[in-house]
Amino acid sequence: MDLLKTVFGIDISSWKSNVCIMVNGQKVNDYAISNDMVGFNQLLGDLKQVTNPQIIFEATGVYSRRLQAFLDMHELRYVMM
Template structure:
């Protein structure tokens, strides 16, 4: 099993969480400085088969990507699907880094979810984000679970 380092990247710093299985071993803030990256490298050396996950946020995530490549670390940058859920439909935006690849309306029908599935197949390690709105968002959660997709609500 691999240890996971999940980073929420922003300008000049990242919020980080280190997981081993379902257990959170550490939460910490990473300042994007030489000292910050040295501390992160020391922590990663203690991990079991580490993988670094982060959202591809363009210029802010490039320093993390460079750190991973320079240190020979396994990493994964993800595409984001952000859904604004309402009754029977959702407004969706597909992001890769800071770039909006597509904005679309998702009707909560079989045809709508098939179209979404086709788009997700073209994405890089997609993560689906949506607000938990009770019964309206349950259909999105079911779609993600049924298709083995990573999601956050």
């Protein structure tokens, strides 16, 4: 049985974030979300479709704090670089 490794790489800027989804090293989707509850809930919908998603984003000070708080609230593990 092959296990799929799904990575959500998120590039955060002031008003939006770009999300890139990779499965076993292959890009399968990318899109932009707003840095608010609407955008974060869109991301959450995709995260819930995956078993053990790996979430990676850059610490961008004030811009990444909202995403970090949202992920913490939903008890999702992430790597902040």
